[in-house]
Amino acid sequence: xxxxxxxxxxxxxxxxxxxxxxxxxxxxxxxxxxxxxxxxxxxxxxxxxxxxxxxxxxxxxxxxxxxxxxxxxxxxxxxxxxxxxxxxxxxxxxxxxxxxxxxxxxxxxxxxxxxxxxxxxxxxxxxxxxxxxxxxxxxxxxxxxxxxxxxxxxxxxxxxxxxxxxxxxxxxxxxxxxxxxxxxxxxxxxxxxxxxxxxxxxxxxxxxxxxxxxxxxxxxxxxxxxxxxxxxxxxxxxxxxxxxxxxxxxxxxxxxxxxxxxxxxxxxxxxxxxxxxxxxxxxxxxxxxxxxxxxxxxxxxxxxxxxxxxxxxxxxxxxxxxxxxxxxxxxxxxxxx
Ligand code: GCU
Numbered sequence: 001x002x003x004x005x006x007x008x009x010x011x012x013x014x015x016x017x018x019x020x021x022x023x024x025x026x027x028x029x030x031x032x033x034x035x036x037x038x039x040x041x042x043x044x045x046x047x048x049x050x051x052x053x054x055x056x057x058x059x060x061x062x063x064x065x066x067x068x069x070x071x072x073x074x075x076x077x078x079x080x081x082x083x084x085x086x087x088x089x090x091x092x093x094x095x096x097x098x099x100x101x102x103x104x105x106x107x108x109x110x111x112x113x114x115x116x117x118x119x120x121x122x123x124x125x126x127x128x129x130x131x132x133x134x135x136x137x138x139x140x141x142x143x144x145x146x147x148x149x150x151x152x153x154x155x156x157x158x159x160x161x162x163x164x165x166x167x168x169x170x171x172x173x174x175x176x177x178x179x180x181x182x183x184x185x186x187x188x189x190x191x192x193x194x195x196x197x198x199x200x201x202x203x204x205x206x207x208x209x210x211x212x213x214x215x216x217x218x219x220x221x222x223x224x225x226x227x228x229x230x231x232x233x234x235x236x237x238x239x240x241x242x243x244x245x246x247x248x249x250x251x252x253x254x255x256x257x258x259x260x261x262x263x264x265x266x267x268x269x270x271x272x273x274x275x276x277x278x279x280x281x282x283x284x285x286x287x288x289x290x291x292x293x294x295x296x297x298x299x300x301x302x303x304x305x306x307x308x309x310x311x312x313x314x315x316x317x318x319x320x321x322x323x324x325x326x327x328x329x330x331x332x333x334x335x336x337x
Contacts, residue, residue: 033068036252039083040096040244041075041200043224047282048096048152048244049073051275055094055246058267063260079199081180088145090251096152099242100179106140111326112242113183114316115190115309118330123337124241125153127330129272134245136326141250149253149268150246152275154218155283157240161214162207164233166300168192168308177203177215183316187239190309200225207231216240219283222290234290235298237305246271 029035036059042048049071056069077083077092080101086092102109111117118124127133128151141147159165159176171193178184180197188195196212203221206212207230214231215221216239222228246268253261287297317323 033066036067036069036094037072037077037092038069038094038096039072039075039077039086039092041080042073042096042220044073045282046073046220046224047275047278050278051150051152051246051271052094052096054274055267055271058270059263062263066260075201079201081199084146084247087247087249088251090249093249093252094149095146095247096244097247098154098179098244100181100184102245102247103181103183106144107320108137108140108322108326110181110183110316110320111323111330113179113181113187113240114313114327115187115239116306117313117327118241119334120337121156121241123330123333124243125276126337127333128153128243129276130333133326133329136329137245145250146247147250147253148245149248149265150272150275152244152246152272153279154242154244155220155279156236156238157216157218157242158234158236158238159214159216160222160227160231160234160295162210162231162233163213164296164298165214165235165237166298168304174213175211177206177212186312186316187309190312191305192308203227204230219286219290222293222295223286228290228293228295232294233296233298235300236302237300238302239305239309 038052038055040048040052052071056071059067059069077086080095080097083092083095084097084101084105087095099109099112103113118127134148134151138147159171161174161176163170165171168191171191173193175194175196176188178188178195178197184197185195196206198206203215204225204227207215207227215227217227219234222234248264248268253264256264291297317327
């Protein structure tokens with residue numbers, strides 16, 4: 001993925017001003033401490049942010065004399081696709097990013113974009129918190145320049161739109177924003193709709209200006225991102241469960257001493273626990289708030305939606321055979337549930 005000049009300049013400027021605000025040197029040090037920059041695109045009350053606060057607290061309680069952790073929420077350092085480049089360069093040390101955004105770097109991450117991969121949310125949660133899953137996803141980490149160190153749940157992705165979606169036919173010919181990635185484009189085609197990939201931060205105005213008819217996400221997007229102001233129908237079709245991963249820059253963690261590395265890895269697990277603990281309550285709250293905004297929650301025959309896109313599983317596995325072991329592990333998690 002290449003960044004254009006505008007983005008490079010904009011991101012560099014954002015980092016420069018962030019550095020100026022925190023009074024840190026451009027070399028990533030602050031008063032003798034090494035600065036650890038963590039980036040994400042959500043608001044400060046979102047479970048991802050709560051997870052990172054637990055990370056900061058843990059690292060600073062153990063190694064506060066050496067490191068200062070700064071969390072940049074709201075995509076202030078740039079959209080995830082762009083910050084991944086900064087992670088690879090090592091100027092940002094940690095990023096919370098959806099697996100869908102990593103797909104273009106490493107096809108293994110497209111596993112989670114396979115629609116209806118999981119048959120229940122509990123199977124999905126068990127699968128993403130199983131250390132074997134992150135280990136399997138890490139095989140190309142040296143070449144990628146980053147490594148996943150924790151998995152955060154991002155719930156279930158569902159369609160929401162300006163007109164109600166009560167059956168697959170209601171998607172026909174409509175334009176839906178999806179996260180970037182070829183699997184999402186194939187999924188929307190299989191549903192008979194059109195995919196419009198764009199960054200998370202651009203979705204509100206695209207909906208407002210009717211550039212798109214709808215989007216798909218968990219319930220928090222309706223409230224945190226205010227999409228419920230401009231889309232009033234949220235349909236529980238349950239098409240995807242893709243996690244947010246906390247990824248670490250190899251340029252940073254590979255240089256840590258084994259003792260410090262251990263603390264950072266433990267902090268990542270603390271973050272995972274805190275994020276999960278906050279998640280379900282946040283979803284219940286978002287649903288109530290969205291109802292207050294006038295959003296109607298629609299239940300549908302999920303099997304009708306599932307059957308429409310199931311042939312994609314075989315096609316995607318054939319196109320990317322290296323996905324097979326992870327796919328089979330996800331199937332085993334479904335069976336064990
Ligand atoms: C969710 C997810 C984000 C992702 C976003 C999106 O909010 O938690 O990581 O970027 O969806 O649809 O882009």
